[in-house]
Amino acid sequence: MSTLPRSNRWSSMRQRMSRRSLLRSAGAAGVGLGGIALVGCGESEEEPGETQPAGGGGGQTPASGGGSPGAAPETSGEPVRGGTFRYAQSGEPPHLDISGVLSFGLHSPVAAIYSRLVRTVWPSEAEHRGDFTIMPDIATEWENPDLQEYVFHVRPDAHWHNLDPVSGRRVDAEDVKVALDHYRSEGAHQGAFSPVEEITTPDDSTVVVRMTEPFALFMETVSNAVRHIFAREVLDRPNGLDEAPVIGSGGFIFESFQRGDRLVATRNPDYFMPDLPYMDGYEFKFIPDAATRVANFRAGETDYLGLASWDAVQEVLETNPDAVHEEGIPGHSVFLPAMDMRSAPFDDERVRRAMSLAFDRRTLIDSLYSGHGIWGWGVPWAFAQDEVWTEEQLPWARFEPTEAKKLLDAAGQGDGFDARMNFFAYTELMESEIQLFQADMLTNLGINIQLSPMEYAGWFETYTGRNWGAEMAWGFQIGTSSTTDEFMYQNMHSTSPANYYFINDPEIDELTVRIRQTAELEERQEMVRQVHAIDQEMVYRLPSPYANGHALISPRVHGWQPPLVYRGSVGYGASALTQFWLS
Known part of the structure; x- marks a missing residue:
């Protein structure tokens, strides 16, 4: 496997724009490969290498974006x-125990320390x-004789890193066993390992690893960005994993x-991937x-700045025109x-459908x-198809207040x-x-919703305990969901403790169990599409x-x-820092 960056990987999705082109076309929209809006946009005048956007502007399609204005x-x-x-x-990290919390505050700065x-x-x-292709990390080969x-x-x-108490010894099978057993016996990962x-x-x-029943999605479970393998000796320290140094x-x-400051x-030099990493190190500053954070980036004190809106991007580019913009749907x-x-009244699907039809998503997307x-949905499109859900796949997400009143x-x-x-x-947003x-x-x-x-x-x-003391909540799914099983069985099966939306549908129950037991990807994708269709048709979750x-x-x-x-x-994908390099 090559360790070098692939220079032409998504070149058509990352094009240079002039400031004049940016300001003329800030409202344009584009949906490129796999639904990501990262195409250069302009009206009639293109610079060499620019591409015109596909789709309409102003939130008129289920997924809209404006391109890449930066270099x-x-x-x-x-x-x-x-x-x-x-x-x-x-x-910032609430503590250093990777088994006790799924927070990005911890898992982002330590991701490239662990494997x-x-x-x-x-x-x-x-x-x-x-692309969810599985790659080697601590394991170079794997097989599953059956599910x-x-x-x-x-x-x-x-x-392991040359730190006490492991002193650079080899990672072995017992380390893997201890880490996985720890995840499945206590802490925030238990639900993911319930089939083991x-x-x-x-x-x-x-x-x-033996399962209690056929489970086709275990490779997703162990490849999740928060499932780090740790040395077994760290559990014997007075504070276990919640103790410095972090050893990976x-x-x-x-x-x-x-x-309150940073993790460094x-x-x-002894990393198992040849030639990597290129950088001498990294610093993650904690700036609430x-x-x-904007001032730090503008002054050149940080190299990466997350922003909440397109307007904020344009403001920073006024002072830092050479910065590179990335946008993802x-x-x-x-x-x-x-x-x-x-x-x-929420047990009646007519009420839920009416509320969905009365929600003006396009205006919200334009104004905020x-x-x-995106218009919003609960089931990720990437587990079912190559592009975002279409308007036809979101039947009750259109804005029709008159029809809503009739329902x-x-x-x-x-x-x-x-x-x-x-x-x-x-956030204020x-x-x-x-x-x-x-x-x-x-x-x-x-409908008078009292906030x-x-x-x-x-x-x-109260929300995760499903004891709201109210008829509604501005809710969420499992915070770090990134696998099919988390979005399907764990979030939607009627018996799952992480089914925070009170979904109780026998057909969804059957499908989410079958998804767990289906190895063939195309069959699994079709079942995910079926779950999405039921979720949308019954409006179990109001698309937002x-x-x-x-x-x-x-x-x-670079x-x-x-x-x-x-x-x-960065964030949950921060192990990718390993292949960054700096000019």
């Missing part, structure tokens, strides 16, 4: 060694945005962690204030209005996202009703989304718009590529 990334030439990558993220048993492709290795047994062969050249019956190690290079076998070695890592809406469907967002009348709720909705607003939804329901249907803001801890506990992701990257950074579905170059 195109320079990925040609030979990688060079040296330099430190600097990144500022909004959240996984196997991993999914990095963006530079992907064939398309929905109840998986056998992994540990590579001979993987070593037993893990054995016939020798120091072989790990055998990845491309970078933990150097320091200062709460340096190059691992968005304005401070989400795989799904992380947050969706949740209804307690166990009782009236400058036309850069509410037919359900015996023509005068509207009152409902209380709990929420925690992660999210609070605006909630308020626009509230206004649409009142204006178009007479009940909560502190994060109380909201999270979600903003495209935006980031600006310093022109000195080797990155546009983000994949649920994996980028």
Whole structure:
């Protein structure tokens, strides 16, 4: 496997634009390969190499975006060694125990310190945005004689970092067994490992995992970006995993962690992937204030800046015109209005359909996202097809308030009703989304949604405990969902504790179990499409718009590529830092 960046991988999706072209066409939209909006856009005047956008503007299609206004990334030439990558993220690790939390605040800065048993492709290795190809990591080979047994062969050249108490010894099968057993017995990963019956190690290079029943999705489980393998000795420390130093076998070695400041890592000269990493190290700064993060990037103190909107991108490009812009259309809406469907009026699909038809998603996308967002859905398109869901696959997401009123009348709720909705607003933008939804329901249907803001801890506990004390919640699916099983069985089966939306549909139950037991990809994709169709037709979750992701990257950074579905170059995909290089 090549370790070099693929310089032409998505070249048609990352084109250079002039500032004049940008300002003329800020509202244009484009959907490119796999649904990602990363094409250059212009009206009638194209620069060499530009491509015209496909699709309409202003949120008029289920997924809309405006292209890449910044400079195109320079990925040609030979990688060079040296330099430190600097990144500022909004959240910091609550602690260092990777088994106890799924938060990006922890898993982003440590991802390139650890290795996984196997991993999914990095963006530079992907064939398309929905590419979930499994790659070797600690295991170089694997086989599954049947869907109840998986056998992994540990590579001979993987070593723990040269830190006490492991002192650079070889990674062996017992380490893998201890890590996976720990995940399935306690902490935040237990649900993902519920199908596992037993893990054995016939020798120091072989790990055998047995399932309680046929489970075709275990490779997805262990390739998840938060499933790091750790040395067994760390569990014997006084604070176990929640103790410095963080010890892994990845491309970078933990150097320091200062709460409220940063986590620092340096190059691992003994990494098992030849020639990698190129950089001397990285720093993850913890800066909760968005304005401070912008100021840091503008001053050249950080190399990567996540932004909430297209407008924010344009503002920073005024001072940093050479920065590279990356934009990705989400795989799904992380947050969706949740209804307690166990009782009236939300147990009536006519009420739910009416509410969906009365929600003006296009106006929300235009007004809050400058036309850069999706209409919203719960089932990710990438697990079923190569492009985003079409308008025909979102039958109740159109805006038809007159038809909505007729449906509410037919359900015996023509005068509207009152409902209380709990929420925690992660951002000011999210609070605006909630308020626009509230206004649409009142204006178009007479439904008076009384908003009940909560502190994060109380909201999270009552929501995930499915004990809301209210008829509605501005809810979410499993926060780090990135596998078929998490989005299907764990989020939607009637008996799953992570089914926060109270979905209770026998057909969905049957399909999500069959998906778990189906090895053939095309068959699985067809069943995912069926689950999506039922979810949409019954409106078990009200589709809610979600903003495209935006980031600006310093022109000195090379080797990155546009983000994949649920994996980028930072955040949960930060192990990809291993193949970055700096000019």
